[in-house]
Amino acid sequence: MTNGFRFSIFGRQLREILAAVICLATVSLIEIADAEFGVGGYYKNFSTLFNSPVPESPMSGVVVNRLRLNLSYMPTDTLSFAFAYDFTPRVQDPLLFSQSPFAVGVAASRYRVADFDSLIYPSSEDPMGSVGIYHNLDRASLQFSTDFADFSAGRDAIAWGSARVVNPTDVVAPYTYDQLDTEDRVGVDAIRMRIPIGVMGEVDAGYIAGADFDFNKSAAFLRTQLNAAETDFSILLLEFQKDLLIGLDVARGIGGAGFWLETAYVLVEPFDAEPDTSENYLRTSVGLDYSFGGETYAFIEYHFNGAGAREPENYLTNLEQPAYTRGSVYLLGTHYLAPGFTRQITPLIGFGGQLLLNLSDVSAWVAPQVSYNIAEDIHLSIGGLMSLGKRPEDEELTELQSEFGSYPNLFFSSFRVYF
Numbered sequence: 001m002t003n004g005f006r007f008s009i010f011g012r013q014l015r016e017i018l019a020a021v022i023c024l025a026t027v028s029l030i031e032i033a034d035a036e037f038g039v040g041g042y043y044k045n046f047s048t049l050f051n052s053p054v055p056e057s058p059m060s061g062v063v064v065n066r067l068r069l070n071l072s073y074m075p076t077d078t079l080s081f082a083f084a085y086d087f088t089p090r091v092q093d094p095l096l097f098s099q100s101p102f103a104v105g106v107a108a109s110r111y112r113v114a115d116f117d118s119l120i121y122p123s124s125e126d127p128m129g130s131v132g133i134y135h136n137l138d139r140a141s142l143q144f145s146t147d148f149a150d151f152s153a154g155r156d157a158i159a160w161g162s163a164r165v166v167n168p169t170d171v172v173a174p175y176t177y178d179q180l181d182t183e184d185r186v187g188v189d190a191i192r193m194r195i196p197i198g199v200m201g202e203v204d205a206g207y208i209a210g211a212d213f214d215f216n217k218s219a220a221f222l223r224t225q226l227n228a229a230e231t232d233f234s235i236l237l238l239e240f241q242k243d244l245l246i247g248l249d250v251a252r253g254i255g256g257a258g259f260w261l262e263t264a265y266v267l268v269e270p271f272d273a274e275p276d277t278s279e280n281y282l283r284t285s286v287g288l289d290y291s292f293g294g295e296t297y298a299f300i301e302y303h304f305n306g307a308g309a310r311e312p313e314n315y316l317t318n319l320e321q322p323a324y325t326r327g328s329v330y331l332l333g334t335h336y337l338a339p340g341f342t343r344q345i346t347p348l349i350g351f352g353g354q355l356l357l358n359l360s361d362v363s364a365w366v367a368p369q370v371s372y373n374i375a376e377d378i379h380l381s382i383g384g385l386m387s388l389g390k391r392p393e394d395e396e397l398t399e400l401q402s403e404f405g406s407y408p409n410l411f412f413s414s415f416r417v418y419f
Contacts, residue, residue, distance in 0.1 A: 084139035157185035168283035363389025
């Protein structure tokens with residue numbers, strides 16, 4: 001029996017199980033009247049200006065409006081349902097609808113069995129203008145609790161890691177450093193089981209489905225978490241798209257500071273008859289943070305990217321490696337330093353900044369931000385991502401002189417209203 005046929009049968013069985021679970025839950029929702037129903041969400045506006053790294057290029061602008069509706073329904077203490085839908089009109093240069101101004105990005109929703117076309121307007125037959133309207137069914141999940149374990153099925157967020165800037169173990173749906181809206185993780189389709197162990201420990205296992213339940217586009221994981229000697233330990237085994245990730249996450253307090261070590265070693269296609277070990281790679285983040293009197297918070301993190309290139313002239317050719325095509329790696333170099341801080345100037349005004357420094361080519365991304373809490377659920381902020389480093393010498397960007405010098409300068413304002 002071939003692998004394709006075997007996983008096709010498994011996919012049909014899994015779909016039947018999901019359908020049965022949804023039907024049972026639907027009956028429960030109808031029959032039980034004494035239930036908790038919640039409605040919430042937010043409206044966000046991000047207005048962004050950026051320039052190309054190519055000299056004398058004009059500024060470009062992007063206006064993104066995002067309306068999100070969150071629904072929750074809990075008919076009993078052991079059963080709940082969550083739903084979230086995003087409606088996102090965008091106004092920008094037509095070219096930006098087909099390509100990003102940044103060198104490397106991460107696919108946002110590759111782990112979904114099926115999805116509708118995210119673009120509502122214009123239709124696929126019409127040419128793209130300066131306006132695009134998108135939508136996204138980002139959550140649709142059932143949660144069921146028993147004395148033994150907690151179960152969930154459907155579209156939900158899955159993320160791991162204690163690092164502040166780059167999470168080596170978070171490869172399912174990570175955010176890149178330039179992402180402005182990181183409040184809600186992108187939902188993925190999964191079945192998950194969590195078994196509590198002791199006071200603070202658990203065993204977490206699940207299957208994350210790719211398109212049409214194709215095993216080569218899916219992932220499966222087993223994660224354990226425990227606390228010993230005032231230290232949190234987490235060990236992760238994740239099989240994703242034929243690669244195997246072995247991860248370790250350690251977090252604890254040292255004096256008044258917090259310490260974390262998050263590392264992941266990825267074996268590329270280890271189950272092949274003749275695996276190519278030269279493509280295996282290690283990623284590690286280690287750091288400290290500290291709160292000064294409750295008003296100032298600071299951290300510093302070092303990140304090692306074993307998948308990256310050591311010389312800028314090899315950055316673009318290295319993007320063909322599995323770490324970039326399916327491992328969610330987006331940094332191009334090898335050694336990074338990332339300090340950052342936030343300062344609460346007044347109860348309503350905050351200021352902060354981060355720096356991501358490529359130690360190999362001495363380029364950096366500086367990210368300052370000022371926020372103002374207009375009212376309890378209304379927030380305003382302005383900031384930027386300013387690139388420092390050698391700019392490309394050619395307009396076609398066929399070879400880079402530095403990593404962050406090849407990125408645009410970006411300035412933004414955000415307005416957020418929660419309800």
